[in-house]
Amino acid sequence: MSVLSYQEAGCQAVAEEMRRDGRVWALGEDLGRGGVFGQYKGLLEEFGPERIADTPISEATIMGASVGAALAGTRPVVEMRFADFALCAMDEMVNQAAKARFMFGGQARVPLVIRQPSGMWRSSAAQHSQSLEAWYTHIPGLVVAAPYTPADNKGMLKSAIRCDDPVIYIEHKDNWALEGEVPDEDDYLVPLGAARLAREGKDLTLVTWSKMVGVAAQAAELAAAQGIGIEIIDLRTLWPWDQDMVFASLEKTKRLLVVHEAVQVGGFGAEIAATVAEHMAHELIAPIRRLGAPRAPISYAKPLEDLLRITPEKILSTVVSQIGT
């Protein structure tokens, strides 16, 4: 084990996979200097400019060329810089990457990872702060991953690079400096599709992912002081999501709250809530609740921006209302 940041863990994952497989390469804007968040630091020196490729600011072609390069037998790690900018490459992700295998009758695979730094950090306003993961869960053909811990950012990124499906890989920008124990082994893999039980508790199951796992942990501490036990499931992968772990937890707690930083309306929390309602509504003892952002663009001004944040206090208040019913 070593203590690494979330950013360093991701960088280590890419380096190990590039050493292991000569077909793996990374491309995107500013990768040569280590990526805009340092998540490719040192890789140019080891692998050279062909495999750590600095590209023009051409998101559509970064993505589209990656589809072609994947069809041609390579395994691209595609850097989108900000999830917000990935919208410039929507045709290439949704119409091309996600569908090529199916449309062509299984003749080819599109093995690539689309890294999308996401979420609110500080005063980055409406075009550099979004959490859009729910959009991609709606698209057949895509896997959607959103790791929270540094260890998961290593193990899941390695699994994503080895996966033959196109993987949308959501990294939270506020997590880059987050430190944690990370296994040193270069075969450390965390399977896609498996959730992680982040905290045990008897009274309520809180399902969340990405940075909200940390916020939920703070809320759980506050709740514990009031004698309320929150069980936290870090979903880790949104498609496919680990229904078994969620259902098993709900057998025990019989209360569900889904928390996400993304806008609540049409968010992935709705899918989880609906699925649980279809399968075990009669076993629950409190209404299912979702807690997501208001349906408003994210402001630049600090107090307005903060208004849209999911806080431990907001989570606690929702939990208390559920326990009280």
Next chain:
Amino acid sequence: MSNNSSHNIDRDRLVDLYRTMRRIRAFEETAEAASLSGQIGGAVHLSIGQEAIAAGVCANLRLSDQITTTHRGHGHCIAKGTDPGAMMLELFGKEGGTCGGKGGSMHIADFEVGMLGANGVVAAGIPIAVGAAHGAKLLGEDRVVVCFFGDGAINRGPFMEGLNWAAIFKLPVLFVCEQNGFASTTHSDAVTAGAGANARAESMGIEAFEIDGNDVAAVDGLVGDLVPRIRAGGGPLFLSARTYRLKGHTSVDPALYRDQDHAADQWRHDPLKRAGEELRRLGLSDDELSAIDSAAEGEMRRVSETADAADHPDLAHAYDDIQDIGAPVWEAGS
């Protein structure tokens, strides 16, 4: 740069090019009839009138070379070596189609012959072709990738992005712009600013050529010069081939938006008619030409009959080849 002179072409080579063009024409006419009769359900975009570009370009490619094409791509597939029987099954949505009946006319692909897919989105094949060339370069393979698109595609962003990308990474791509005069059902000239495709390519430092795309010998000759330059590592080149879409945007489009006299007059420049005349000049008899025509028409009549009689794919295929992780669960009978 311009090259409009007809080549001194070897008679046997021109016979082969003519046969390819005739097979494309016969395929398209058969598909048109099957579309109008309702046997083919989806949109069919015919390349009638544009066959010389497909035949002349692909005659200069190796099996390991790759192409991407568009919604109007049947001709490129046939010229690259795809089996028309599997293509027709695909158009009919039948088992045994190039894509198992799941793609249809606009998504035909045949990776065995380096055909990386038609595309339902205009210009979307450009970044894919560029990326395939990028992949080939990374893997150290000496293949050339040909990217076919129409004049309607040059006003989309991926055209500019893709050309720039190919130029800065010096990739082995031949861009082939089939200038058929139409962007869907709008005249291309009316919606295109400036001096057009070649000027745009040249502005990015890509050497661009222009040719009469209805002169198959000329296309063959010029592309025969360009492909080795690309394969040798010289970077991308650009070719504009002037042609005319003799039919509407789709098989059911009567194309009333164009001047009917002008459209009728364009049949005088039909690439098959021109190649036939050249072959006669080179000594081919009417009987020999007719034999090529009948063989192609017979072949396509048979593939159409076979496709009509074939079964639809098993329902379970609606759920396969989507993804390994998180694939939908198919329950028989549900």
